[in-house]
Amino acid sequence: MIVPVLKTSLVILKKDRAEALRLLQKHGLIMIDKEEENLKVDTQYEDNLYLRVQNALKHLKDHNGKSKAFGYQEVSYDSFVMDKENRIKLLNQVEHVVQTIETLEASNKPLGEEIKLYQAFSLLTYSTSDIKKAKYTTFKYGYITDKNKPKFEEYLIEKNIPYEYYSSSELGNALCYTALNEDSNVILDNVRSLGFEEVELPLDERPFNEYLLNLELTIESNKKEIESLNQKLVDLSHSAGELRILADQILSEKEAKLVHFNETDKTLFITGWTRQDEKDKLEKILKKSNLNYEIDFRTPREDEVPPTAVKNNKFVAPFETITNMFSVPSHIDIDPNPVMSVWFWLIFGIAMGDIGYGLVLLIGGLLFLKLKRPKGSMKNLMTVFTLSGITSIVAGILFDSFFGVSIFAAMGLPQVQVTNIMERPLELLVFSLGLGVLHxxxxxxLKTIQSFRLKDPLTALADGMSWIFILLGLVLAFGQPLLSMFFQGSFAANEFTKVLSYVGYGFLGVGALLIILLAGRGQKNPLKRVTSALGGLYGIANYLSDILSYSRILALSLSTAVIGYAMNLLGSMVGPAFGGFGWIFAVIIFVIGHIFNFAMGLLSAYVHDSRLQYIEFFGKFYEGNGYLFEPFSLKLENVNEVITKD
Structure with missing residues (x-):
């Protein structure tokens, strides 16, 4: 149900600002009004710090190799609000280690490329600095491929140019040739045309082979240090929980920083909204505090649009997410969730309609909720799927389907099958349409109740009761003839059905009369009132179209049954045909096929069930366009729960 909210005004002394924010955020009982001044607050420090923490957590996760996907972290309130300084020290420590690793890795990359380029010259035992001191000759180093080597050597021999090979690599054959200074440029141009790739060796006083060895030792030393630092990150990853706390500390501090107080010389005051059922709790908490305050509650004025607070039982509450995905109820709406939740639950189960898939949904959902312990919309949606596993199992029992197999017939158990979807689909079609009428x-x-609540009885009669009478009248007047047409010999007319038909005609007449009399109630022109009445009666076409939409329930159930049967048939054909390995392939076909069928069935049931709620059900009465009651509280995106003692 929708809980009334009260406009709340709180006045405190300026010196109590921090304590008041701490107290209000800890208990999360008041939704503080957002004002334009909130957007002018500089939160760059908090934003940057939060990004740093998230980046550090990513590095710790990469080095730990363990995901938090199935972890649950709770922390006491006192621990949550304290130790920020130590957590920032931990953050700095992680960042320093990560930065050092990145620096060493960045250093190793060019060193490795340098070794790759010069490795073939490792036999060079003299210093490049000494070679550079030669007055009359020039030493050129480089590579020549095997393909170009013959012509290159022929040219050097012809010109009487001394040369020496060292070793070879993927770059080619490493060598050095010597030329007089005055001929150096001409010779270099000629040998380049023959495929010679010059390499400039770095100048160093050490023999070149020792220079290369030093590069290798430096890389090896860096790798060992990187390995040690990575192990340090692994050790630090055990403290990742502290950084997750820090992340939510920052978000919560940012949220508090965005709160704007109006002020006088000595006082501050804020306005917001409090749930009526939590008013006494808020007053009790403030009285126990050391604050000097004044607080006032009042009902919303007509020109105010309060947030929507809902309160439902444990079964209905998860289905609120389905409604909120469409539109949040407004504060004057009737809460659709108690009724919608039952319909969504039933239709989803019929659409899946298999014991095996229902068990997977139920057990898998329970394990996910137990191990992952998600929050918010994810928790609600997974709870909806888990609960829908129950109706899927019940529907599977009535359809006698266990992963597409007639399990009761196969095991010789007593038959509880109500219908066979594949052999008698018309039965489920009629049931689906009947379910649609009731939906x-x-x-x-709900439209009628809502109209009476808003003191609009004419709308309740014209747009609500009239169509209830017409739909019931259609079922009673024409239900038996239609069933006889589909199931010949099974639904013969009798005295009772004749009485029901007359009652149905009466309902049709009452409903049509209400529409004719009230559909044009807002029109003063008599002609427009008549056209409005006729247009209202034409609405029966829209209702018939809506009812036909429920045939999708049959389509979903039938597709799940057919695909499951096809996978079982294919597996049973492959197994015997190919012997031992054939049965292995049969199992693979069975597993992959049913995983696919389950996934598609789950997605289709969710999408089409939601569509029936949003269009056919909500379209009859629901306005929406509200906004949720979201109290000022601790922001927990990384930690699962903060435990408060009071």
Whole structure:
């Protein structure tokens, strides 16, 4: 149900600002009004610090190799708000280690490239600095490929140019040739045309082979230090929980920083909203505090649009996410969740309609909720799927389907099968359409209740009760003839069905009369009132179209059954045909096929079930366009729960 909220005004002394924010954020009972001044607050420090923490957590996760996907972290309130300084020290330590690793890795990359380039010259035992001191000759180093080597050597021999090979690598054959200074440039141009790739050796006083050895030792030393630092990150990863706390500390501090107080010379005051059922709790908490304060509660004025606070039982509450994905109820709406949750639950189960898939959904959902312990919308959605596993199992029992196998018949158990979807699909089609009529009627009942709540009885009669009478009248008047047409010999007319038909005609007449009399109630022109009445009666076409939309329930159930049967048939054909390995392939086909069928069935059931709620059900009464009651509280995106003693 939708809980009333009260406009709240709180006045405190300026000196108590920090304590008041701490107290209000700890208990999360008041939704503080957002003002333009909130957007002018500089939160760059918090934003940057939060990004640093997230980056550090990513590095720790990479080095730990363990995901928090199935971890649950709770912390006491006192621990949450304290130790920030130590957590920032931990953050700095992680960043320093990461930065050192990145520096060493960045240093190793050019060193490795240098070794790759010069490795073939490792036999060079003299210093490049000494070679550079030669007055009359020039030493050129470089590579020549095997393909170009013959012509290159022929040219050097012809010109009487001394040369020496060292070793070879993927770059080619390393060598050095010597030329007189005055001929150096001409010779270099000629040998380049023959495929010679010159390499400039770095100048160093040590023999060149020792220079290369020093590069290798430096890389090896860096690698050992990197390995040691990586192990340090592994050790630090055990403290990742502290950084997750720090991350939420920062978010919570940012949230508090964004709160804007109006002020006088000595006082500060804020306005917001409090749930009526939590008013006494808020007053009690403030009285226990050391604050000097004044607080006032009042009902919303007509020109105010309060947030929507809802309160439902444990079964209904998770389905609020389904409604909020469409639109949050407004404060004057009737809460659709108690009714919608039951319909969503039933339709989802019928659409899946298999014991095996229902068990996977139920057990898998319970394990996910137990191990992952998600929060918010994810928790609600997974709870919806888990609960829907129950109706899927029940529907599977009624359809006698266990991963597409008629399990009761195969095991010789007593038959509880109500219908066979593949052999008698018309039965489920009629049931789906009948379910649709009831679903739409329930929406019209909520429309009627909502109109009476808003003191608009004419709308309740014209747009609500009229269509309830018409839909019930259609079912009673024409239900038996339609069933007889689909199931010949099974639904013969009798005295009772004749009475029901007359009652149905009466309902149709009452409903049509209400529309004719009230559809044009807002029109003063008599002609427009008549056209409005006729247009209202034409609405029956829209309702029939809505009812036909529920045939998708049959389509979903049938597709799940057919694909499951096809995978079982294919596996049973492959197994015997190929012997031992054939049965292995049969198992693979069975597993992959049913995983695919389960995934598609889950997605289709969710999408089409939601569509039936949003269009056919909500379309009859629901306005929405509200916004959620979201109290000022601790922001927990990394930690699962903060435990408060009071």
């Amino acid at each position: 739409i009627i329930s929406g019209q009942i």
